[in-house]
Amino acid sequence: FDEFFGRRSRRGPGRRRGSDxxxxxxxxxxxxxxxxxxxxxxxxxxxxxxxxxxxMKPGSAPATCPECGGTGNLRYQQGFFAISRTCHRCAGRGRIIKELCPKCRGSxxxxxxxxxxxxxxxxxxxxxxxxxxxxxxxxxxxxxxxxxxxxxxxEEHPIFQRQGTELLCEIPISFPKAALGAELEVQALDGPVRLKIPAGTQTGKVFKLKGKGMPSLNGHRGDLHIRIFVEVPEKLNAKSRELIEKLAQQEKPENYPLSEAFLNRTKKTQA
The missing domain is CATH 2.60.260.20 (Urease metallochaperone UreE, N-terminal domain)
Known part of the structure; x- marks a missing residue:
């Protein structure tokens, strides 16, 4: 109401905080x-x-704003009311710069x-x-x-995928290692660790190394999950082919329970 009744506020224009x-x-x-x-x-x-x-140019001084007379406000009479507004020329400061700084041009x-x-x-x-x-x-x-x-x-990592504090990676192993079992050296983010692969490990088997994942901001450490996939050789020499053919001749259905279970489900579906 002070503006409407012509009373100028004592509080000057608020100084604006810098932008983020x-x-x-x-x-x-x-x-x-x-x-x-x-x-x-x-x-x-x-x-x-x-x-x-x-x-301002160094050595110069600001001048009184000629628009508002140094008050920083302009008053307008509208009927019975007097309205006070911030001076547009000096932005409420009451002073203007007549000689601009040559470097920043007054900014x-x-x-x-x-x-x-x-x-x-x-x-x-x-x-x-x-x-x-x-x-x-x-x-x-x-x-x-x-x-x-x-x-x-x-940035995307060439080995690990991250889900919160959990880390995931896939490791290929050969068919003999999957069939016979093996001990692998796995590289975690804080150094190598030993991972024991039991005989008969299948593609898709996941092993969890507790406490080998990412830390959280509060100090908790997640786990490292290692998914195995069995890599089949694309090329075989004569000796390797001969050994695998001998192995194939000795195969029994009970040695492949997953394949046998799948065939049984297929037969039931067809029936």
């Missing part, structure tokens, strides 16, 4: 596992080094390249936002700057 900035940062799965320190380079505004953010800011250190915590996920307070754009004189929001994107 966004930076997309790609990291590896290994960096997300162990944590990392990354240096990011971005362009941002900062107070002009010549005029120190005033927008008070200059564009610079800045390097910042970003700490990547262990267990960070794609889409996580790291906030660097005060590293955004500067605000109006006397106002706080904005923040820098660093968005994390984890």
């Amino acid at each position: 900035l966004r930076y997309d940062l790609k990291i590896t799965l290994e960096e997300a596992f162990s944590g990392a320190e990354k240096t990011v380079t971005l362009e941002k505004h900062q107070p002009c080094s010549t005029c120190k953010g005033s927008g 008070g800011f200059e564009l610079v390249e800045k390097k910042l250190e970003v700490r990547i915590p262990k267990g960070v996920e794609s889409g996580s936002i790291l906030r660097l307070a005060g590293e955004g754009e500067p605000g109006e004189p006397g106002a706080v700057p904005g923040d820098l929001h660093v968005i994390i994107f984890i």
Whole structure:
């Protein structure tokens, strides 16, 4: 109501906070596992080094706004009411710049390249936002700057797939190892581990290595899930072919329970 009755508010126009900035940062799965320190380079505004953010030519002084007479407000009479509005020429400051800074042309800011250190915590996920307070754009004189929001994107890994704190991978093994059993050395993110493959392991069998997955932000460690698939040789030499043919001659249905069960289901369907 103060504006309608011609009473000017004592409170001046609010100083606007600086805008926030966004930076997309790609990291590896290994960096997300162990944590990392990354240096990011971005362009941002900062107070002009010549005029120190005033927008005025060094050595000059601001002049009283001729539009509002230095009050920062303009009053309009509408019938019985007097309305006060912020002066459009000086934006409520009551002063104007007559001699502009030759470097920033009166804006008070200059564009610079800045390097910042970003700490990547262990267990960070794609889409996580790291906030660097005060590293955004500067605000109006006397106002706080904005923040820098660093968005994390984890690059696709050639071996592991991630689901939260769980890691999955597929490992090929030969037919003899699947049939006879074997002990494999599997590379986890924090080093090699031994995995025992029992005799008769089938394609699709999943083994779980507890505590070998990704860490969470609160310190919990997920599991590593290893899916086996049996690789059949594409080319055979004469000796290998001879041995496999001998094996085929000794095959019995009870040695292949999955195949036998499938044939029985097929027979029931046809019946």
